[in-house]
Amino acid sequence: ALHTAPSQLSRTEYDFVIVGAGTAGNVLANRLSEESSFTVLVVEAGIPNSAVVADEVPYLASTLFPNTPLTWNYTTASQSGLNGREITYPRGRALGGSSTINLQAWTRASRDDWDRFANFTGDSGWSWDEIFPYMIKSESLVQPPDHHNTSGAIVPSLHGTTGPVQISLGGFPMETDQRVLNTTQELPEEFPFNEDMNSGSPLGIGWLPFSVDTQGKRSSSATAYLQPIISRPNVDVLVMTQVTQIIASGTVNGLPHFDAIQVAQSRTSSRMQIMAKKEVILSAGAVNSPLLLQLSGIGNPATLRAVGIKPIVELNDVGQNLADHPFLTVQWSVDSTAETTDLIARNATLANQLLQEWETTGTGRYCDPGSNQVAWLKAGGDTQDASAGPTAAQIELMFFDGFVSLVQGIPATGDFFTVGVAVSSPFSRGSITLASNDPFDSPVIDPGLLSDSRDMSVMVQAVKMAMQMLQASTWDGYILKPATELSPTSSDAEIANFARNFTSTEFHPAGSLRMAPSSSQEGVVNPNLQVKGASGLRVVDASVFPFIPAGHLQACVYAVAERAGDLIKQDWL
Numbered sequence: 001a002l003h004t005a006p007s008q009l010s011r012t013e014y015d016f017v018i019v020g021a022g023t024a025g026n027v028l029a030n031r032l033s034e035e036s037s038f039t040v041l042v043v044e045a046g047i048p049n050s051a052v053v054a055d056e057v058p059y060l061a062s063t064l065f066p067n068t069p070l071t072w073n074y075t076t077a078s079q080s081g082l083n084g085r086e087i088t089y090p091r092g093r094a095l096g097g098s099s100t101i102n103l104q105a106w107t108r109a110s111r112d113d114w115d116r117f118a119n120f121t122g123d124s125g126w127s128w129d130e131i132f133p134y135m136i137k138s139e140s141l142v143q144p145p146d147h148h149n150t151s152g153a154i155v156p157s158l159h160g161t162t163g164p165v166q167i168s169l170g171g172f173p174m175e176t177d178q179r180v181l182n183t184t185q186e187l188p189e190e191f192p193f194n195e196d197m198n199s200g201s202p203l204g205i206g207w208l209p210f211s212v213d214t215q216g217k218r219s220s221s222a223t224a225y226l227q228p229i230i231s232r233p234n235v236d237v238l239v240m241t242q243v244t245q246i247i248a249s250g251t252v253n254g255l256p257h258f259d260a261i262q263v264a265q266s267r268t269s270s271r272m273q274i275m276a277k278k279e280v281i282l283s284a285g286a287v288n289s290p291l292l293l294q295l296s297g298i299g300n301p302a303t304l305r306a307v308g309i310k311p312i313v314e315l316n317d318v319g320q321n322l323a324d325h326p327f328l329t330v331q332w333s334v335d336s337t338a339e340t341t342d343l344i345a346r347n348a349t350l351a352n353q354l355l356q357e358w359e360t361t362g363t364g365r366y367c368d369p370g371s372n373q374v375a376w377l378k379a380g381g382d383t384q385d386a387s388a389g390p391t392a393a394q395i396e397l398m399f400f401d402g403f404v405s406l407v408q409g410i411p412a413t414g415d416f417f418t419v420g421v422a423v424s425s426p427f428s429r430g431s432i433t434l435a436s437n438d439p440f441d442s443p444v445i446d447p448g449l450l451s452d453s454r455d456m457s458v459m460v461q462a463v464k465m466a467m468q469m470l471q472a473s474t475w476d477g478y479i480l481k482p483a484t485e486l487s488p489t490s491s492d493a494e495i496a497n498f499a500r501n502f503t504s505t506e507f508h509p510a511g512s513l514r515m516a517p518s519s520s521q522e523g524v525v526n527p528n529l530q531v532k533g534a535s536g537l538r539v540v541d542a543s544v545f546p547f548i549p550a551g552h553l554q555a556c557v558y559a560v561a562e563r564a565g566d567l568i569k570q571d572w573l
């Protein structure tokens with residue numbers, strides 16, 4: 001059942017206490033409560049996902065962040081790679097976590113990404129071949145909302161048919177779709193067509209699936225995994241309640257045994273303890289899970305002591321190895337005959353009509369998150385490659401029929417085309433550290449975007465490839481002129497300068513509690529996702545990736561959580 005205050009809970013102890021009803025947390029709530037003898041509590045700081053309409057409307061995802069009631073309204077530390085700028089850094093804060101506010105792209109990264117996880121951890125269970133069944137288990141490929149023929153645009157045999165998350169190709173044709181595809185025929189060597197980017201070999205340009213159902217609604221971990229099981233008698237979900245600390249009350253096998261959480265509804269409200277008889281599972285995401293471990297005395301003893309926290313478990317990698325995908329948008333003026341997103345942004349009447357069309361039919365522009373195709377590429381040139389191997393991308397290009405920027409507003413007039421450019425396999429690393437010992441204070445978030453000059457070289461190359469792509473004749477008459485200071489004659493230094501001024505994040509923090517072999521001094525969790533040097537405590541979310549996957553992260557997080565569900569059941573059944 002759903003509860004809004006700790007006093008409403010039916011028990012004071014549960015077998016499993018899950019911190020965070022986000023992307024991973026709800027998978028575990030679902031899978032662990034399949035076992036009727038297990039009692040499960042999920043504690044979520046945010047609000048129910050049903051509180052707003054926009055989180056159901058794929059097109060309106062970009063209105064859900066930053067600085068809304070559905071987000072942790074974080075800002076990064078000054079970014080040395082970005083001329084010292086500070087970047088808004090939202091994370092989902094609602095049932096479903098970031099899966100309730102994200103842009104719904106659905107990608108699994110590459111075979112080499114997963115095989116690198118397996119090689120690094122020494123656990124073949126994280127390899128592509130062994131994680132693949134969990135990818136299938138998490139998803140159902142369904143008809144796009146407009147029921148258009150998708151043959152040749154996705155390979156159904158590579159996808160699940162019975163999993164909770166509904167995925168589909170975009171349900172609204174865009175004027176630029178055909179031009180992007182024509183480019184793959186004009187320039188097949190540089191930009192080959194890829195029939196399904198989720199095969200393990202994503203390189204090329206292909207159609208991007210989204211976590212959107214046939215009715216044109218967002219499919220999140222809240223709608224897919226939590227809502228169907230919320231009335232199971234062995235599940236309690238507590239919202240609007242923040243976990244402020246994980247508590248070790250004794251030792252097991254000589255290790256501090258974490259068997260309780262402390263919760264509070266506000267900075268000044270009273271704090272309450274809830275016991276976990278079997279495990280506390282931390283699924284608070286790649287920013288908040290390292291924050292909470294440090295607040296609980298797990299981390300680098302010197303940095304903990306510096307903010308007045310007594311160290312309990314020495315783990316120097318807590319909050320380290322943070323990686324993210326730097327994301328830059330480059331815009332061109334276009335001669336459009338269609339409704340670009342620019343027209344919608346400037347015309348409230350049109351926006352309202354589109355919302356009504358979505359409400360009555362589940363179709364139209366609003367059922368589609370945008371960027372129907374994506375390119376995954378190697379950078380070539382003299383760039384250094386931090387990717388996992390030959391199938392893994394260094395670069396991502398996303399295509400938007402309108403002005404898209406995380407740094408600037410939309411110009412008052414004109415129609416635009418935007419290429420979003422990301423470094424998919426970055427060298428740069430950052431960290432999450434405590435600003436104070438108050439759990440209601442934001443941590444110091446330093447994703448280190450473009451802080452390694454090798455990533456800047458890849459970014460420059462990526463922008464050049466975007467410009468090269470638009471030289472194909474299929475864009476003649478559509479692309480009119482650059483809408484930025486960049487042009488095909490720009491020097492590398494000019495492009496790098498532009499990147500420093502306009503790069504932001506793809507919202508993919510990962511790796512801040514990375515897994516590593518049990519025997520290694522490195523890492524925070526072992527390959528079974530248990531916190532090293534502790535008992536009773538596991539982490540299951542985007543923080544455990546040993547390297548950032550070269551893809552959008554949500555499908556990867558769902559797969560990790562599905563496998564974690566089996567690992568936990570194996571330990572307790």
Ligand SMILES: Cc1cc2nc3c(=O)[nH]c(=O)nc-3n(C[C@H](O)[C@H](O)[C@H](O)COP(=O)(O)OP(=O)(O)OC[C@H]3O[C@@H](n4cnc5c(N)ncnc54)[C@H](O)[C@@H]3O)c2cc1C
Nearest residue numbers: 020022023024045097098103104105243285542552553554
């Ligand atoms: C704006 C945005 C756009 C994105 N777009 C895409 C995309 O298009 N495609 C894609 O694949 N990925 C995308 N991502 C990334 C993807 O959504 C995340 O990587 C993924 O959802 C992370 O899952 P998680 O389980 O690690 O954390 P989350 O889903 O963020 O879950 C963490 C949960 O824990 C809760 N929590 C945190 N601290 C506490 C506490 N102390 N007490 C109680 N509860 C707590 C949070 O409120 C949240 O609900 C995007 C992310 C964002 C933010």
